[in-house]
Amino acid sequence: MAICVTDVPRPDKELVAKYQGTEVATVHEAQGRKGLLADYMRPIYKPAKIAGPAVTCEVAPGDNWMIHVAVEQCQPGDVLVVKPTSPSVDGFFGDLLATSLKARGVVGLIIEGGVRDTATLTEMNFPVWSKTVFSQGCVKETIANVNVPVTCAGAVICPGDMIVADEDGVVVVKRDEAEAVWTKVEQRVANEESKRERFENGELGLDVYNMRERLAAKGLVYIKYDEQ
Secondary structure, rough: OEEEOOOOOOOHHHHHHHHHOOOOHHHHHOOOOEOOOOOEEOOOOOOOOEEEEEEEEEEOEEHHHHHHHHHOOOOOEEEEEEEEOOOOOOOEOOHHHHHHHHOOOOOOEEEEEEOOOOOHHHHHOOOOOEEEEEOOOOOOOOOOOOOOOEEEEOOOOOOOOEEEEEEEEEEEEOHHHHHHHHHHHHHHHHHHHHHHHHOOOOOOOHHOOOOOHHHHOOOOOOOOOOOO
């Protein structure tokens, strides 16, 4: 038996809007260096940047049937997250499925598998982060689950969690933590702007980050060249 969960709760639209344009690295650091998907999850074209609630979908290896089931559950602003039930790099996704997702207002796809028709996807401006690009097609024979927790590229993703993706990778923020994490994101951005100004004025990281005493405590000693 497989299930498709409907009417999944999502973060408030106002909160989702705040995450638009946010950098993955900033979110990752702000929430305690967690939630980052594996480094092999790369965008098929650049520039690419999205943020939105996750709709999760399992697929059998070499079988994209359940993606069609998941499309029906997608709402405007969603990000579809697809996870094969066993490792597979077949081309699960192409321009026809992208057309269907765009018609429902989906902003992008995260898939730990292969995609194809990348030239057309690029022309369509439909962003995809995938493990690989591969022309191998799929069948439609095996059912799996939609809108259940999945482990995608090493990160646990539940339906309704916030997905943020850009050219540096993909990060997930738990739905019930999204508000608190956003506050930390704002604080981190403000802090980085302050430091950027100091660097532009010629200050060194040694002083901006108060590193000198810690380095001395670790045993770093400065000596002149002719005193070696």
